[in-house]
Amino acid sequence: MIRLEPLAHQSADAIDGLLDAAFGTDRRGRTAYIIRLGMAWLTDLSFAALDADGAMVGLLQSWPVALHAPDGTQTALIMVGPVAVMPGVQNGGHGRALMDRLIETAAKVTDDPLMMIGDPGYYQRFWGFSADETDQWQAPGPFEAHRLLARQSHPDGAAIPCAGMLGPRQIAPATV
């Protein structure tokens, strides 16, 4: 049985080590990293998968991002990923368990649409992410259009926005 727990229980070094093993050490130049530049990952939507000895063998992070329209308005989105599983245990159900937990939790805690850059053969097949509504989205780096995916967080959640540039979410300054 696959055990999941909040990713916040893991050290930054353990998280970096797993991401390096799954994606390579050059991963930080990827467009997904630029989209969420400067953001902190969302602790309530980020999870670790553990093996029988309690060692982390998979992880999923989520980030606050937005689609920025030309008129300066932004639509909040949750960027899902990276989803990473240790090479030695891939295809053992860890990725699916992590994504199932993300989808189940997001439906309870947010109305914001979910987005990701990922393989539709995996994320569309199991969780219904689709590139159908992202064809007018832009990103601050290269991406393959069929891998830019979105999904409502739940059936009554906010609609997927039509057009704009992906980037970090701008948080309004606090008023005193």
Ligand SMILES: CC(C)(COP(=O)(O)OP(=O)(O)OC[C@H]1O[C@@H](n2cnc3c(N)ncnc32)[C@H](O)[C@@H]1OP(=O)(O)O)[C@@H](O)C(=O)NCCC(=O)NCCS
């Ligand atoms: C992609 C990843 C998260 C999947 O997690 P996992 O625990 O290995 O896979 P799961 O056990 O959850 O799912 C296995 C099923 O998904 C399929 N699958 C796995 N990765 C896939 C991919 N990138 N595209 C399409 N299908 C995929 C498998 O063929 C298998 O299908 P089956 O049940 O019909 O045999 C994991 O393999 C990983 O971290 N890979 C390295 C990073 C990477 O390549 N990411 C690319 C995806 S964005």
